[in-house]
Amino acid sequence: MCSYNSVNGVPSCANQDFLNKTARQQCGFNGYIASDCDAVGNVFNDHKYTKTPEETVAAVLNAGMDVNCGSFLSQYTNSAVMQNRVSVDQIDRALHNLFSTRMRLGLFDRNPKDLLLYGRIPPNEVCSQxxxxxxxxxxxxxxxxxxxxxxxxxxxxxxxxxxxxxxxxxxxxxxxxxxxxxxxxxxxxxxxxxxxxxxxxxxxxxxxxxxxxxxxxxxxxxxxxxxxxxxxxxxxxxxxxxxxxxxxxxxxxxxxxxxxxxxxxxxxxxxxxxxxxxxxxxxxxxxxxxxxxxxxxxxxxxxxxxxxxxxxxxxxxxxxxxxxxxxxxxxxxxxVAMTDMNMRADTSREYPGRTYRFYEGPTVFNFGDGLSYSRYAYEFTSTTPTMVNLTQLSTVKTSMGFDSVNYMSVDDIEGETCEKAKFSVTVGVQNSLEMDGTHPVLLFMKPTERKDNGYPVKQLVGFQTVNLKAGEREEVVFELNPCHHLSTANKDGLMVIEEGTKDLVVGNTEHIVNIGF
CATH class of the missing domain: 3.40.50.1700 (Glycoside hydrolase family 3 C-terminal domain)
Known part of the structure; x- marks a missing residue:
């Protein structure tokens, strides 16, 4: 679904990069793309992105939208065709995406209410125990x-x-x-x-x-x-x-x-x-x-x-x-200006940053805060590595950042290579009080030293939930992929793996991991 917002000046329902290149080509999406209700009208009436209703119809169909929630396309598609702004092939494509999806769902086999598992659900089933x-x-x-x-x-x-x-x-x-x-x-x-x-x-x-x-x-x-x-x-x-x-x-x-x-x-x-x-x-x-x-x-x-x-x-x-x-x-x-979408803090203009990953100001409560009637103790077990050697990625060209730290661009690393470089982090969790509890274990990564390189203050790399009886201990294992979990976006927006030490953090317990190439 494309909604009411615009990105970089282009309304979502008229954004070919999102609907066609990202959704269909990169992600392989083969369903139909619908507008949020009246979002097509907003392209013309609110964003002022197009000059006429017919130009609006052309913009959204060219971008890859198929179905309009609202009446805009039903009112203006015919005149858009008459003005040669929209071809019949484009309309056929939209109909194909819609009806092929419905056919895959079996909606044309017979009465959908008789066919589908969820076609007739009485109130007593909705409100079942x-x-x-x-x-x-x-x-x-x-x-x-x-x-x-x-x-x-x-x-x-x-x-x-x-x-x-x-x-x-x-x-x-x-x-x-x-x-x-x-x-x-x-x-x-x-x-x-x-x-x-x-x-x-x-x-x-x-x-x-x-x-x-x-x-x-x-x-x-x-x-x-x-x-x-x-x-x-x-x-x-x-x-x-x-x-x-x-x-x-x-x-x-x-x-x-x-x-x-x-x-x-x-x-x-x-x-x-x-x-x-x-x-x-x-x-x-x-x-x-x-x-x-x-x-x-x-x-x-x-x-x-x-x-x-x-x-x-x-x-x-x-x-x-x-x-x-x-x-x-x-x-x-x-x-903080609502329109300032910068994530990273900028002290030169007293900008504190956004989200737990980059915000550097005071907080009322933090992402991940939450107490319990139990007390949980953590420890990284001896099986958790202190060194993650990525020499198997050595065929990938390394670069040096402005702070003289070597890094690899994730875009240059093949997915299969990343899979081979996976490693495990094992955390022991103990419920040390007399009440049973369900406890989410949050694993963060943060740099051992804060540098002015635009990297996050910390970032969540995994979480698991354990059910522990009073006094019980359990070990949870996190499988970390260096390309996904050890990489960060640098100031140029590139996802990179940086050489050096990182802290793995659960609660107040830390474990230093050295990343080497």
Whole structure:
């Protein structure tokens, strides 16, 4: 599918390099290419890339697009043919790509609803127990524990305990779904799930207009907090703040959410638990350093089973193991120009870079952060090499960078040669506490010395998930391909393998590998 964006001034649906050269020639794609809905109209109306509708039809068909989601082609293709801008052969090609794909799927053999395995799926199968279990598993694994001072979590299940759930996302099952979702199977609000764990649960939205929170009902919230044994604040964002065609203009929590959180935390009998329901990062530096906020959970948009998964984690029925999929930047990061697509930091113009691989400024949380109720220890085993000798690549010409370091261009190395140069990294992982856990093991590579050569601060080269019982140890093996995992893009955009030492990093454990030619 080609979408609404343009790259280097060319709208995606009119970009022959992407649709034809990359997708079809390089990747061997033999299906049909469809536009996002009304993306063809955008080429003409919004990008102003073409002067007439007929010229637009020619541009997208010449680029390799086959199917238009929308009415633009149905309105203007005939006139484009009449003006000799589009040939019948081009239309035949688009139809061939569409119908040959549908034929391969068997859609013309007989009634598709009778033919296909997924042609008739009744609601009871959609909402089967197996599917609901899968939704719960996905929610459990996606929730990230970001702070847990003094082991506040998990809470004890206590029928004599009173719990206050405060926040605009605490009693809203829809917000947990995120964007673009169908009818959910038995969605339950966080507040309602909590009622099965403790004796008394009260709920207060805390904001007069949902997550926008232009006005917080702080006095009422303080009363709830002071009269409860424990407080769970369920804050964050919703589709009113972040969705298709709606972008945030800041990285802070909306409105008076921060004011509500800090006041409730200060008034509560015990440190509070902060749950954030949101897709993108938010700057909650204030919460990280607030002693009255004992635990922070990021739920993302966890889906129909998100309320149950959160309750299971809060009350210790599930050990959290999720990791952040993105860096959380401080609020000042919005000063970086949205149109500046440079990845690498540039101190000469105070540009901090983008993504965990190149960003060199302060962070709220980092890509890959995530705590657990267990403690995991790592060690690189003796079978992990300290020297990776790539002499088998010696037929490849080496070059010298401006920093006098030899390197090989990956483009000059044959794929079979790269396969022969593979090596294994073995990491021992031990669950050293008394709770079973599921734990993602993230293997990073970083240079032993930071140089001004444009190479990443670090980069993820592999990850595996292990299920460890309390006290159990297991070894995980990463197969590394030098061309894929030891290469980096230099300042000229070439993927190169550089001679010298690299650090392999898991958690706080490092292993130095020397790469020689």
């Amino acid at each position: 197996e599917h609901q279990n899968l939704a719960l598993e996905a929610a459990r694994k996606g929730i990230v524990l970001l702070k847990n001072d003094h082991k506040l979590l998990p809470l004890s299940k206590n029928k004599s305990m009173s719990l206050a759930v405060i926040g605009p996302n605490g009693n809203n099952a829809n917000v947990l779904q995120g964007s673009y979702f169908g009818p959910a199977c038995n969605p339950v609000e966080i507040f309602k799930v909590m009622q099965s764990y403790v004796g008394y649960v009260s709920f207060l939205e805390g904001c007069v207009d949902g997550v926008n929170c232009t006005s917080a009902t702080i006095d009422e919230a303080l009363n709830f907090a002071q009269n409860s044994d424990q407080v769970v604040l369920v804050m964050g964002l919703s589709q009113s703040q972040e969705r298709e065609e709606v972008d945030r203009v800041h990285l802070e929590l909306p409105g008076e959410q921060e004011l509500l959180i800090t006041n409730v935390a200060k008034a509560s009998k015990k440190p509070v638990i902060l749950v954030l329901v949101c897709g993108g990062p938010v700057d909650i530096t204030f919460a990280k350093s607030d002693r009255n906020i004992g635990s922070i959970l990021w739920a993302g948009y966890p889906g129909e089973a998100g309320g149950l998964a959160l309750a299971e984690i809060i009350f210790g029925e599930h050990n959290p193991g999720g990791k952040l999929p993105m860096t959380w930047y401080p609020k000042d990061y919005i000063k």
